[in-house]
Amino acid sequence: MIPLCYAEKEEPQIIKKIGGNAEIRQHLETLGFNIGGEVSVVNTFGENIIVKVKESRVAISDELARKIMV
Secondary structure, three states: OOEHHHOOEOOOEEOOEEOOOHHHHHHHHHHOOOOOOEEEEEEEEOOEEEEEEOOEEEEEEHHHHOOEEO
């Protein structure tokens, strides 16, 4: 398992674990990040990462991406 921020670009990944407190996990779940779901890194811009999740593109911070293990 590695944090999402270290995943290869454009490679589909399966979410295995989501860390952080309950508030952070709930926020990520609202954005579509669920254990067992597929996600891929589209691009990175400094401290932000653009990811594709559930046919949508979402920008998350590097800090949040470190809490998503793939």
